[in-house]
Amino acid sequence: MLTFLNPALLFALAGLVVPIAIHLVNRQRAVPLRFSSIRFITRTTLRQKSRRSLTDLLLLLLRLAFLAAVLTALAGPQWELKSEGLKADDETAETVIFLVDASSSLSGWGGWEETVQVFRTRLSELPGDTAAGLVVFGKDVLEEVAPTRNRSLVENTLLTTYPEQRAGAPAAGLKRASELLGSIPGPRIVVLSDFQLSTWQSDLLPDIDPDIRIEFVKVGDFERANFSILSVDSFASRAGGTRVIARVKNDSSEAAEISVGLQVGRVQLEEVASFSPGQIQPVAFSVPEGNGSVGRVFLPEDTYVEDNEYRVWVGPSSPINVGLVIPLEAEPEKLNEAEFVSKALSVEIPGGGNHYFAQLFDATVDIGGLIGGMDALYLAGSVSYLSEEQMGDLQRFLEEGGVVFVSPGNMAAKQFRKLSDQGLSALTYVGRTKSAVERGVPYHVGWINPDSNLGKLFDEEAAVDLYQMGIYSYIRLRAGEGTDVLLRSEDGDPLFARERIGKGTLLTTAWPWGGRSSDLPLRFSFLPLLRESLAEAIAEKEGTKRLHCGDLLSLADLPEGASPSDSEYYTLTLEPNVFVLNNKPYEVNVSRAESLSQRVVLSDLRAQLFEDEKTVSMAETDSALGSTTRSLWPFFVLAAVLFYLMETVLSGYKDSRSSDEIHA
Amino acid sequence: MAVPPKDLLNPAYLASLNDFQLMSRVAVEGFMAGIHRSITHGSGMEFLQYRNYSQGEDLKYLDWKVLAKSDKLYTKVFQEETNMNCYIVLDTSASMHYQGSRAACSKHYYACMVAACIAKSASRQGDNVGLFAYSDHLSESVEIGGRLGQADRILQALTRLNPSGKAQHESMLQMFLHHFKTRGTVIYISDMLEGEAVLPKLLRNFRVNRSDCLAIQILDPDELDLPQNRVTRYLDSELEGEVTTYPETARVAYEEQMGAFLERLKNGLAQSQVDFLPLVTTDSLGVSLAKYFDHRSPR
Numbered sequence: 018m019l020t021f022l023n024p025a026l027l028f029a030l031a032g033l034v035v036p037i038a039i040h041l042v043n044r045q046r047a048v049p050l051r052f053s054s055i056r057f058i059t060r061t062t063l064r065q066k067s068r069r070s071l072t073d074l075l076l077l078l079l080r081l082a083f084l085a086a087v088l089t090a091l092a093g094p095q096w097e098l099k100s101e102g103l104k105a106d107d108e109t110a111e112t113v114i115f116l117v118d119a120s121s122s123l124s125g126w127g128g129w130e131e132t133v134q135v136f137r138t139r140l141s142e143l144p145g146d147t148a149a150g151l152v153v154f155g156k157d158v159l160e161e162v163a164p165t166r167n168r169s170l171v172e173n174t175l176l177t178t179y180p181e182q183r184a185g186a187p188a189a190g191l192k193r194a195s196e197l198l199g200s201i202p203g204p205r206i207v208v209l210s211d212f213q214l215s216t217w218q219s220d221l222l223p224d225i226d227p228d229i230r231i232e233f234v235k236v237g238d239f240e241r242a243n244f245s246i247l248s249v250d251s252f253a254s255r256a257g258g259t260r261v262i263a264r265v266k267n268d269s270s271e272a273a274e275i276s277v278g279l280q281v282g283r284v285q286l287e288e289v290a291s292f293s294p295g296q297i298q299p300v301a302f303s304v305p306e307g308n309g310s311v312g313r314v315f316l317p318e319d320t321y322v323e324d325n326e327y328r329v330w331v332g333p334s335s336p337i338n339v340g341l342v343i344p345l346e347a348e349p350e351k352l353n354e355a356e357f358v359s360k361a362l363s364v365e366i367p368g369g370g371n372h373y374f375a376q377l378f379d380a381t382v383d384i385g386g387l388i389g390g391m392d393a394l395y396l397a398g399s400v401s402y403l404s405e406e407q408m409g410d411l412q413r414f415l416e417e418g419g420v421v422f423v424s425p426g427n428m429a430a431k432q433f434r435k436l437s438d439q440g441l442s443a444l445t446y447v448g449r450t451k452s453a454v455e456r457g458v459p460y461h462v463g464w465i466n467p468d469s470n471l472g473k474l475f476d477e478e479a480a481v482d483l484y485q486m487g488i489y490s491y492i493r494l495r496a497g498e499g500t501d502v503l504l505r506s507e508d509g510d511p512l513f514a515r516e517r518i519g520k521g522t523l524l525t526t527a528w529p530w531g532g533r534s535s536d537l538p539l540r541f542s543f544l545p546l547l548r549e550s551l552a553e554a555i556a557e558k559e560g561t562k563r564l565h566c567g568d569l570l571s572l573a574d575l576p577e578g579a580s581p582s583d584s585e586y587y588t589l590t591l592e593p594n595v596f597v598l599n600n601k602p603y604e605v606n607v608s609r610a611e612s613l614s615q616r617v618v619l620s621d622l623r624a625q626l627f628e629d630e631k632t633v634s635m636a637e638t639d640s641a642l643g644s645t646t647r648s649l650w651p652f653f654v655l656a657a658v659l660f661y662l663m664e665t666v667l668s669g670y671k672d673s674r675s676s677d678e679i680h681a
Numbered sequence: 682m683a684v685p686p687k688d689l690l691n692p693a694y695l696a697s698l699n700d701f702q703l704m705s706r707v708a709v710e711g712f713m714a715g716i717h718r719s720i721t722h723g724s725g726m727e728f729l730q731y732r733n734y735s736q737g738e739d740l741k742y743l744d745w746k747v748l749a750k751s752d753k754l755y756t757k758v759f760q761e762e763t764n765m766n767c768y769i770v771l772d773t774s775a776s777m778h779y780q781g782s783r784a785a786c787s788k789h790y791y792a793c794m795v796a797a798c799i800a801k802s803a804s805r806q807g808d809n810v811g812l813f814a815y816s817d818h819l820s821e822s823v824e825i826g827g828r829l830g831q832a833d834r835i836l837q838a839l840t841r842l843n844p845s846g847k848a849q850h851e852s853m854l855q856m857f858l859h860h861f862k863t864r865g866t867v868i869y870i871s872d873m874l875e876g877e878a879v880l881p882k883l884l885r886n887f888r889v890n891r892s893d894c895l896a897i898q899i900l901d902p903d904e905l906d907l908p909q910n911r912v913t914r915y916l917d918s919e920l921e922g923e924v925t926t927y928p929e930t931a932r933v934a935y936e937e938q939m940g941a942f943l944e945r946l947k948n949g950l951a952q953s954q955v956d957f958l959p960l961v962t963t964d965s966l967g968v969s970l971a972k973y974f975d976h977r978s979p980r
Contacts, residue, residue: 047914047925053776053788053904054874055917057938061930 019649022093029088033081040077072671076664083660090653111203112164113143114150114194115171118210119159119178120185121607128237129180132209135236136175139207140168150197151175154190156183156567163197182592183567184608185216191626192223204229211237217617225626233619242269245324246277247297247609249314251304251331259331261302263314267292278317281331282309304331310602311595324609328595330561330602336372339551340391344380344402348426351397354531357538358395361547373548384410388417393551397529398426400435408439415441416519420551424529429492436525441518443497444511444525452490459487459535463507469515470553471503474545483542488512488535491528503550513550524550562601564590565608570598692966693785695794701836704794705801708966731755766825766865767803769796769835770857771814774848775918776874781903784962788899789844791962792870795897795969797836799868802970804832809865812838815853817846825865847919850876854883866893868973869955873898877942881949888954896950897969898959905961907935 021027052058115136123129143149150164151171160178162171187210198204206229210216225231247264265277274291279302286302304312310332316325339362343351355377362373378387380399384407387394394414400423403411415421425432429446436442453459462483466472475483488506496502496511504513506527516523528534530547537543564570568590569581576599579586589596594605695704734743734754744755777789786794796812803810804827811825812835821838823831848871861867867887873880873896880896887894902908909928916923928935943959950957958972 047912048909049914049916050909051779051918052915053779053872053901053918055915055920055922055924056875057935057942058907058915058924058926059931059934060924061926 018096020095022095024092026088026092030085032088033084036077036080036084040073072667076667076671079660079664079667083657083664086653086657086660090650090657094649094653096647096649111205112148112150112198112201113205113207114152114164114197115139115175116187116190116194116206116208116210117151117153117175117178118185118187118190118208118216119153119155119180120213120216121155121180121182122185122211122213122216123237124180124182126237128211132236133175135234136209137172139209139234140172148201150194152190152194152197153178154185154187154193155181156186158189158193161193161197164201181567182607184565185213186221187217188221188223191225195223195225195229198229205232206230207232207234209234209236211235212616212619212622213237214617217622222622222625227627231623231626233622235616242267242271242273242319243324244268244273244275244292244316244319245609246314246316246327249312249327249329251312251329258306259304261304261312261314261329261331263300263302263327264297265290265292265300265316266297267294270294275316275318278315279304279312280315281312324607326593327606328593328604330595330604332602336374337392337551338390339373339375339393339395340378340382340387341375341395341397342378342380342382342384342399343397344399344426347380347402348398350533351399351426351529351531353533354397354424354529355395357531357543358397358547361538361544362551364544373551383407384414388414388419391419393420393422395422395424397424397531398428398432401426401428401431403435408435412439412441412518415521415523418520420522420524422524422526422551424526425492426529433492433494436523441523442516442525443500444494444514444516445497447493447495447510449492450490453487454489459489460491461488461507462486462504462512463509464505466501466503469501469503470549471546474549475542479542479545482540483546486535486537486540486542488528488537490534494525494527515550562603564603564605566590566593566605568605570603575599692791692794692962692964695966696786696790701793701797701839702833705797705832705836708794708798708970709802709805729758732758765803765806765808766863767799767808767810768825768861768865768867769799769810769812770854770867770869771796771812771820771839771842772816772848772850772869772871772873773814773820773842773844774816774871775845776848776872777844777899778918779901779904780962781901782908783902786962787844788872788901788962789842791960792897792899793839793842794966795870795899795960796868797839798966798970799973800832800835802973810835813857813860814838814842815849815857816844817849817853819853819856825863848876850879850883854886858886861887861892864892866895869894869896870899871896872900872904873946874904877946877949880946881953881955884950884955885953894955895972896955896957897972898946898957900959900961902961902963905936905939907932 117132117136119129123132140149146166148164148166149168149171151160151162151174152158153160153175159181160174162174165171187208191206194206195204198206204226206225208231210233212233212235245266245268247266249261249263251259251261261279261281263277263279265275267273267275272291272293274289276287276289277300279286279288281304284304286304288300288302290298290300292298302314310330312329312331314327314329319325341355341359343355345352359375359377362375365372375395376391380402384394384403388410391414394411411421423432423436423442429449433442433444433446437445450456450460465475465480465483491506491510491512494511494514496514499516500511501515502511502513503515504511506512510527512527514525516525530537530543532538537546570586570590571581575581575586581587589598589603590605592605593607594603596603596605695708731744731747732755734756738756742756742758744757747753747755771792773789777792778787780787780790784791800810800812807827809825809827810831812821812823814820814822820842823835823838867884869884871880884894884896907928912925912927914923914925947957947959956972958969960969
């Protein structure tokens with residue numbers, strides 16, 4: 018059988034029309050000649066010149082044959098010889114696996130009903146001896162039937178399956194389908210899906226064996242109006258109660274007005290908002306206090322259900338616990354710094370922001386005992402007084418996701434040596450600057466890292482206050498590898514740095530954030546500087562965790578000894594839900610990826626699935642299929658050379674004859 | 682190994698010289714060498730014939746040698762040799778520009794070569810020579826004269842010529858006639874296409890006053906047989922118009938009509954007592970020079 022390595026090149030053969038057209042046009046064209054006098058020249062009809070046009074025709078055919086041979090040689094022709102044993106297999110009937118998408122997006126607008134209908138039609142159209150299999154996938158493989166001739170088993174399996182409320186992931190389904198086909202000859206996969214972009218656009222899609230044919234069948238309808246709730250946030254309101262802000266998107270191409278509802282306990286609120294096409298708009302609700310802690314935002318009028326609901330925690334947000342550790346005996350003056358920091362943290366910021374709860378500890382505290390209870394530790398000069406055991410606990414605290422804020426005390430040199438010995442910090446102590454009194458002027462901040470969150474928070478106007486802050490004395494540090502310097506002095510010394518240790522963050526300042534070392538606590542910048550750098554380090558906003566339906570709880574969130582697959586915890590995240598575990602609220606919602614109404618481009622998808630097609634067909638055909646291929650391009654090159662030579666000879670002959678005619 | 686002698690009068694060779702000065706010198710010297718006749722002899726009086734002595738004739742013309750041998754009295758009769766006037770009239774209309782596939786040069790260039798050779802040889806003989814070139818206007822004119830450098834002036838004028846426009850034979854030749862005062866030889870060089878009706882009449886005017894006229898017609902070989910072998914769109918070089926034809930089928934009729942035209946022209950010129958020399962651009966220049974010298978010799 019003749020096959021080609023680059024069959025697309027064969028389209029270039031259409032270019033052969035060009036020389037034919039030129040030939041046809043050229044035959045009639047007269048050569049213009051300026052002649053002395055045309056007085057005696059009579060107009061004559063063209064003579065039929067069969068002899069000459071025969072030469073021309075031969076030339077044309079030779080040139081066409083030359084071009085065709087070159088193009089065919091470039092297309093990589095191969096002759097595939099199949100062994101006798103495989104021929105018999107080839108004649109057997111093919112096997113079809115139906116790969117059915119049961120992701121959340123198919124559950125609206127009658128998508129699933131259409132899928133089932135198309136599936137039944139396709140199944141009934143198969144020839145009687147064709148074996149049919151089924152793989153239904155959502156987030157994972159939901160159902161599977163190995164290829165069988167028992168059609169009713171396949172059909173009933175699909176009829177008893179329903180799309181789940183999770184984002185689809187076709188990788189597992191595709192893999193399973195090709196596994197089921199295995200080495201069965203004549204394999205075919207029929208994919209029934211809405212080919213939603215978020216489901217299919219994934220790098221994890223497996224490469225499909227090039228012998229398997231894939232057919233894509235589009236179901237579902239994306240052309241209808243859809244509204245979706247993208248996310249919902251709740252904040253404690255200044256006036257008491259909670260503010261709930263829902264981000265709603267109009268995913269259709271038409272402007273519309275829609276009502277958005279919120280239910281908290283027995284209270285039901287409704288807001289009406291108008292949307293232009295594609296617009297995302299926040300819709301705000303104010304929930305009075307004392308109505309419960311579980312909210313449900315919903316769109317009562319929209320037809321596609323899955324993204325019309327969002328569960329949100331509206332109860333009091335769990336505070337971030339910050340432990341302030343100071344060496345009370347050795348450096349009691351550190352109390353001043355702790356007081357400022359504690360006050361800054363306990364301030365309630367109107368209209369949102371994190372809640373902090375600060376607790377004071379002595380440097381002798383059991384840090385191991387604080388793990389789990391504290392989210393962050395503020396070590397005001399106390400590192401130099403910690404025991405080795407405490408340092409080990411500190412490291413564990415960091416690695417498990419805690420935030421440690423370190424400010425220097427009287428024994429700063431020892432403090433930084435201990436931190437680097439423990440492998441926690443790459444900052445090295447260089448010395449202490451002269452005091453501002455000796456120097457005459459205080460030190461200032463000279464640079465704010467523009468890539469950091471602080472850089473964005475302290476933009477041009479807000480940064481002025483920070484630049485004006487006077488520091489009376491600071492520790493000269495040298496930044497090492499992996500240190501993110503957030504602030505630098507005018508001389509370029511690091512003043513404030515961030516380092517990642519395990520899941521946690523170590524924040525180091527080069528001057529104590531109390532009233533004796535700088536005027537920072539009296540400035541407007543103090544609150545945002547302290548709270549933002551802590552908030553950035555603490556990943557989970559407001560302490561509320563957000564999960565998608567079907568996600569498993571992480572081991573760290575569970576009580577000791579419990580497993581995420583225990584039915585008690587497993588069922589918590591199956592459906593949209595709000596629950597509290599370990600005093601931490603969890604919101605479980607359907608993945609919003611499923612409300613995206615865009616399809617993947619099928620040709621791109623096919624290219625992605627058969628990415629390594631060429632290498633497979635070249636490298637494996639010999640062994641896997643028992644077939645041998647022979648490259649035919651040298652023959653075509655030879656033919657092209659032959660045609661070229663013949664063309665040269667013939668055109669030379671034609672030229673010589675025409676010049677003979679002239680001189681005759 | 683002997684180098685084969687070059688045909689110094691071959692137009693292909695002469696055209697390749699690309700310089701009228703050199704070309705005319707080569708051609709004239711080559712031609713003279715060919716006829717072995719010195720032109721430096723016989724200036725002044727030229728012996729014409731003997732005649733019986735009549736009484737009273739000047740004895741200085743008596744041929745004493747004949748008297749001594751035969752005892753008879755013969756008087757030598759001399760013809761006084763005067764400076765001959767040679768007018769070269771050149772047609773520089775657009776049709777002269779044509780150069781066919783077989784010719785080494787265009788008709789115009791060939792005509793210029795002929796004119797240059799004649800001017801050069803006339804000058805060498807001490808004759809007066811002048812040039813009048815025209816198409817639809819006066820292209821170049823060199824007043825007749827025999828001063829030193831006259832030939833050079835004519836050769837330079839020939840270099841400047843560029844054929845264009847439609848030949849206005851009647852008006853231009855009438856104009857030339859006004860300046861034609863002293864008798865002499867008129868050498869008229871043209872392709873004479875479309876001029877068979879007017880030219881014999883016009884050239885006849887030069888035959889008055891015992892002047893002599895030689896009409897040299899220069900044609901390209903292509904104009905005689907129409908050799909093109911594929912469909913051709915012929916554009917007239919002088920008149921607006923074109924005709925598309927397949928030459929192979931039009932050839933017979935063309936050759937017939939061309940022959941008839943040449944015949945008419947020849948007859949017309951003969952009736953006007955104008956000597957006619959048809960040339961094609963592949964002919965040796967010697968032919969035209971021989972004809973010229975034939976005219977130059979007394980009749």
